[in-house]
């Protein structure tokens with residue numbers, strides 16, 4: 001711990017006046033002196049330079065995770081310890097970025113009860129998530145709505161617009177209908193300008209937040225990325241008009257569209273397109289980095305592990321190349337996992353899958369950057385069985401998987417250090433000289 005020396009220094013003088021109350025004095029000191037652990041995050045915003053993520057001007061690499069449910073679980077005060085547990089257990093194995101939902105549109109425990117109407121208690125649950133992330137040194141990627149109906153998303157916005165008498169009939173009107181675009185902007189503004197009731201810091205000013213994402217996995221039936229592109233441009237400028245400190249991503253899965261025909265061969269199934277275009281959508285000026293997701297077990301059902309792994313390698317390499325050469329922006333592998341619900345699952349197959357993904361991420365990051373890191377789907381803590389989706393990893397219960405995750409964190413940290421100290425680690429050099 002970096003603060004140990006300081007504790008010892010102050011400890012000496014403090015001891016004189018606190019001999020009778022040693023434990024209390026020590027706790028006080030640790031609380032006072034160690035508080036700067038949260039200043040690690042306060043020291044800077046994650047930014048991009050060329051195709052790198054940077055922090056205070058130096059390359060920033062990470063190993064991270066998804067836990068979409070955090071705000072929902074934090075609503076119940078007696079459950080909040082689970083949020084703390086996840087951040088504690090995750091940061092103990094070096095996971096330093098967490099992607100989670102900053103929306104819950106209508107339905108059960110809605111953050112947004114109806115357009116522009118918010119539940120203060122649910123917002124305080126999100127405040128807690130942000131505040132705990134800060135405490136444990138984990139940065140957040142916060143996603144602003146969903147493509148699918150889970151926790152509201154586009155279908156909920158459509159329903160709200162209909163109730164308001166708008167002549168809309170498809171989820172895809174979300175991207176073009178003025179009323180729905182207005183509703184979405186209200187949400188964006190509400191979240192970005194939220195004053196955290198625990199930290200006292202507005203979300204838009206909080207470096208704990210690494211980035212916003214416009215939507216989880218946008219899709220569209222209308223065309224090959226053009227409709228989504230116009231929407232990304234409008235909403236991207238809107239986000240930046242409120243908050244130009246934070247990075248912005250779209251939240252895409254990475255499917256290729258019509259703009260470069262040749263790339264479509266890398267989609268999981270040729271001809272399987274979802275109305276987005278990885279290239280043109282991510283070229284939008286306000287978008288700072290690209291994302292991809294991959295679920296080979298769900299996307300390539302029935303194909304054996306060998307074919308699924310070959311797919312992942314192609315998927316990663318092609319997007320990495322395009323991010324470097326065409327987009328000139330960094331890339332995050334923002335969702336990947338292996339589900340217990342598909343035939344042939346076992347822990348060693350899962351660990352093998354994770355190892356391959358992590359090795360690819362590391363090699364690409366080492367090969368000149370662009371790849372910032374991966375976010376595994378998804379991390380839980382004990383006692384959360386009701387949230388399981390087949391992809392769950394409980395760090396305290398899956399020792400082999402946890403050790404693979406810890407190794408990756410360690411490798412990414414070392415790589416980050418070597419990039420930031422191109423002449424090598426002086427302690428390491430001294431050690432080598434002495435042996």
Ligand SMILES: *[C@@H]1O[C@H](CO)[C@@H](O)[C@H](O)[C@H]1NC(C)=O
Nearest residue numbers: 305343344345346347348349
């Ligand atoms: C786990 O699954 C893989 C691939 O499906 C298989 O080759 C392997 O034998 C299985 N291992 C165990 C321990 O069941």
